[in-house]
Amino acid sequence: MKNLGTLIMVMMLFVVSSFTPKTNTIHENKVEADIVDLAISQDFLTTLVAAVKAGDLVDVLKGDGPFTVFAPTNDAFAKLPAGTVENLLKPENKAQLVKILTYHVVPGKVMSSDLKNGQMAKTVEGSEIKVTLKDGKAMINNATVTAADIEADNGVVHVIDTVIMPPM
Structure with a gap:
């Protein structure tokens, strides 16, 4: 479980570094990190990074991989009900936080060109996510991919606009 958490953290951090802070645009598709x-x-x-740290997933996501991370932005976390993020970051809620974060990670390197409409993919958490392709956009469950194929040394990150929740 520790390796899964680290994987998620690494993926989330990769996504953050691939964009400019103000515009959320990609300035590189491959980063040497x-x-x-x-x-x-x-x-x-930053919210994703804080969550990965709180879930003790940094070492996992710094591992060899490869990993595919669907990384929610700060705005995605802000869509959650008030107090949700703060509550999840509490030590007593670590197991639930890890479950949510690992639901955003798929083993292997999955590029956007590999995605198929209606495809199901098993996450590190153990449940599946559903891919929907429509009007040139990819969706993962109810989240839209806003930036795709950001490559890191140990995988790929796809930025999403909504935190996806595993079956509870």
Whole structure:
């Protein structure tokens, strides 16, 4: 479980570092860093980074991988009901936080060109996510991919606009 958490953290950090802080635009599709270090460098992924740290997933996401991370932005976390993020970051809620974060990670390197409409993919958490392709956009469950194929040394990150929740 620790390795899964680290994987998620690394992916989230990668996404953060691949965008400029103010515009959330990609300035590179391949960065010479692991997923965690990339995410740490981005202002719009600070909530994800904090969650990965609280879930003790940094070492996992700095691992060899490869990992595919669907990384929610700060704005995605802000859509959750008031107090949700703060509650999840409490030590007593670590197991639930790890479950949510690992639901955003798929083993292997899955590029956007590999996605198929209606595809189901098993996450590190153990449940599946559903891919929907429509009007040139990819969706993962109810989240839209806003930036795709951001490559790190140990995987790939796809930025999403909504935190996806595993079956509870």
